[in-house]
Amino acid sequence: MEPILEIRNLGKNFGAVEILKDINVSAEPGGFLVLVGPSGCGKSTLLNCIAGLEPISGGTIHIGGRDVTHVSPKDRNIAMVFQSYALYPTMSVAGNITFGMKVRGVDKAVRARKLQEVARQLQIEQLLDRRPSQLSGGQRQRVAMGRALVRDPQLFLFDEPLSNLDAKLRVEMRLEIKKLHSDLGATMVYVTHDQIEAMTLATRIVVLKDGVVQQVGSPAEIYNRPTNLFVADFMGSPAMNLIPARASRHGNGTRIEIERAGGPPIVLIDGRIDGLPGDVVVGLRPEDIAEAGFRAGDGVQEAECLIDMVEPAGADTFVVSLIGGKQVTARLHAETEARPGSTLALAFDLGKVSYFAPDTGERLN
Amino acid sequence: MTDPARGLPAAPRAGQAALRWLLFAILGLFALFYLMPLFVMIATSLKSLEEIRAGSLVALPARVTFEAWGTAWSSACTGIQCEGLRPYFWNSVSLSVPAVAISTLLGAVNGYVIAQWRFRGANLIFSLMLFGCFIPFQVVLLPMARTLGFMGLTGSISGLVFVHVIYGIGFTTLFFRNYYVTIPVELVKAAKVDGAGFFRIFWSVFMPLSLPILMVTVIWQFTQIWNDFLFGVSFSQAGTQPVTVALNNIVNSTTGVKEYNVDMAAAIIAALPTLFVYAVAGKYFIRGLTAGSVKG
Incomplete structure (x- = not known):
């Protein structure tokens, strides 16, 4: 038409x-x-x-x-x-x-x-x-x-x-x-x-x-x-988490390593992509980070994170953790036990992850 | 026992009331002071010459007579003619009305263009027009005389209308521009999308909004033009002189006995139209000067 x-x-x-x-x-x-x-x-x-x-x-x-x-x-x-x-x-x-x-x-x-x-x-x-x-x-x-x-x-x-x-x-x-x-x-x-x-x-x-x-x-x-x-x-509210990370080959996939202060780096394996440059920005929506055990699937991987802030918003509770030098927001269910200052296992769902080049800002996947 | 919730104690309230009355008293005194000359004028105009010579300046007339008013209107001498103010009064009317109407209308269109149809150089043109407001009358007398001669309007009422329109455009444009600049430009955009053109938008959207500023401009222009003496005395000839010039002639060219009552009556007659215009449209004057923004 x-x-x-x-x-x-x-x-x-x-x-x-x-x-x-x-x-x-x-x-x-x-x-x-x-x-x-x-x-x-x-x-x-x-x-x-x-x-x-x-x-x-x-x-x-x-x-x-x-x-x-x-x-x-x-x-x-x-x-x-x-x-x-x-x-x-x-x-x-x-x-x-x-x-x-x-x-x-x-x-x-x-x-x-x-x-x-x-x-x-x-x-x-x-x-x-x-x-x-x-x-x-x-x-x-x-x-x-x-x-x-x-x-x-x-x-x-x-x-x-x-x-x-x-x-x-x-x-x-x-x-x-x-x-x-x-x-x-x-x-x-x-x-x-x-x-x-x-x-x-x-x-x-x-x-x-x-x-x-x-x-x-x-x-x-x-x-x-x-x-x-x-x-x-x-686009999106709260905004997508954009986390600087290092990428390297891992078999047929890619190993994503995210630095954080005062703890071991978070390591995520993405089996569905290869050929990323060494430095990438990982884009994850808050709803793609859940409390461990509440999300299952191919790309879901867990890591212990120190919770800095908890923001109950009624239907959901948002928690903020400092990862890769960024305030990363995760969208958890309302009844979460998360408390500021304590650690919590978070599940990172790479099913909808976006990768960007840090210099040009362009999408890589 | 006084209830603590029941407001202030009595003393400051009494003090405030006293202050308020003092303020009224002072204002009243000022008002009296300003009204005094008018009172003297009116009182004198209603007295006979004998009474003026005999009595005090501020005394009320013992016997009210309108004789002086009649003389001033129709038989006082302005030089060699003795027809009173009447013909000159009508000269002033027939020059003020078109001059006010034309300059106001042109100012409205100018202000509309400068405020709402921005174009390259609009600010420069506006600044130049504003500059025109500050040129003293005396500066333009000779060039204007040449211009009027060139146009064949020397000594005519049309010539005076022309002069006042030219001189008034700066002010009227300023008034309308400052009023229209507070109206959101989206109004013009909406009307354009609705299919209206330049003049249609002016007449249907802007003119109906303009009553307050229209009144301000009309009062301002009418007062300026009616009270003008310099242009009137410079660009008129016998038969086309405005009332201000005739008033001057009545007061200054009498020989022998000075007829104060006639002079006073003539001065009041010459001032009445501007008072009348202000009385009719004055409430808009205040409103138009203070308001401006349009809450749509």
């Missing part, structure tokens, strides 16, 4: 500064594409470029198979939801939602019908006469979405729409956006710095750093097989 959005070799400069470098991204019909990265990575600029609100310095943008590189925002068949909602303060909710149709000369009867449809869909029927200043944050968010929905565009753009909401409301609205996406079957591009939002919403994630695409893939791919140290560190 032809992609709804296709960006080829897009570049963007502000004066001499390169904000975006050679971006190649596409979104399939009905896809939910999330642009994620730390602040200043260029994700919002990229979204503004897609919308046509920022001119681009090179490359092309196609929406629905049509080259819109030099087309103005109003003719791109898009709708956008902004971080600050950007509701027109002097217009009522109804006025806000229908303004776009009014500008485009849509018939009054059609406007009223579409307004009712969208208001019902978003459950804001009782708010239509209010001004934006009389609404709560969540209600404003809904109106901003209504303004986008009523246009029925080919492509929806969301610029960090949930970042101004409190934590509880954010989770609710996140679910609602996800439901909306599946109900409408619409194609959406969504910018966020919150990697949990990215994981939960996306069908496809684009991780950006310093204006360069680091990795494009499904949430599972990004989570399980991060392409470099940056992605490994950025």
Whole structure:
């Protein structure tokens, strides 16, 4: 199927500064594409470029198979939801939602019908006469979405729409956006710095750093097989443990040796990989380190570790141990007997381990 | 026994109340001091000449007469003509209204562009316009006279409108720019995506937001233009002079007996429109100067 959005070799400069470098991204019909990265990575600029609100310095943008590189925002068949909602303060909710149709000369009867449809869909029927200043944050968010929905565009753009909401409301609205996406079957591009939002919403994630695409893939791919140290560190909470280690040949596999202060090194044997360089960074998610006896399988190996810290988080308990000079976090079950200062046998599950080159940061397996 | 939860003891409260009253007393005194000249003007304008000569300056009129007001309005002499302030008053109206409207509108569009449609050199242009606010009137008199001559507007009301519009743009742009710069740029972006163009966004989104700053600008411009004397006296001729020039002529060109009551009445008449504008729109003036940010 032809992609709804296709960006080829897009570049963007502000004066001499390169904000975006050679971006190649596409979104399939009905896809939910999330642009994620730390602040200043260029994700919002990229979204503004897609919308046509920022001119681009090179490359092309196609929406629905049509080259819109030099087309103005109003003719791109898009709708956008902004971080600050950007509701027109002097217009009522109804006025806000229908303004776009009014500008485009849509018939009054059609406007009223579409307004009712969208208001019902978003459950804001009782708010239509209010001004934006009389609404709560969540209600404003809904109106901003209504303004986008009523246009029925080919492509929806969301610029960090949930970042101004409190934590509880954010989770609710996140679910609602996800439901909306599946109900409408619409194609959406969504910018966020919150990697949990990215994981939960996306069908496809684009991780950006310093204006360069680091990795494009499904949430599972990004989570399980991060392409470099940056992605490994950025995606996932708590973050992936990235432990410096020495690797050497061991039969058909590899012997991984992790130094630690005040004790013998931890030695792990990975039978499924060989040919690693001498210095590697071992990437293990906290959930891949469990209490010994609670995890079994091919790649599981145990070692006694000194526990520095214990953080009960309700469903799980996180313990931190200093390994390879790093604070390594393990995700244990809630009833663990682990106590700070005592030793505990931890099971390292190499089933989903990632190896990175310490100098380039690139993935090795 | 006093209940310890029941607030403060009595002494500091009494002290605070005393301070409060002292403050009111001082403020009241200042207010009286500032109102005194107005009182003298009004009282004098309502007296007959004989009473002025006989009585004290601050005394209330023994017999109230509006004769001086009538004279000032329609028959006082401004040099050789004796038609009172009336024709000049209407000159001022017909020059102030278009000058205020045009300069305010241009300032609004300028401020909108500079604050919301950033372009290369926008800051430089804004700085230059700001600089225009600080050029003294006297400096531009001669170049402006040449310009008006070149444009064929010498001595006409249109010429005065032109001068006031040019001179006012700096201020009106400053007001609107500072107001619009507090409005998030996302509003323009949203309207662009909604399909609105430059002027549509201006009229439908920004103008409805602008009432407070519009009032500030109108009051400011009206006061400046109505009260202007220098441009009025320099660029007008007989028949197009504004009320301020006529007032000067009434007060300064009388021969023989000085008609203080007529002078006072004329001065009040000349000042009434600005007082009126402030009374009508004054509440927005304070609001517009202090507010600005738009909580959407």
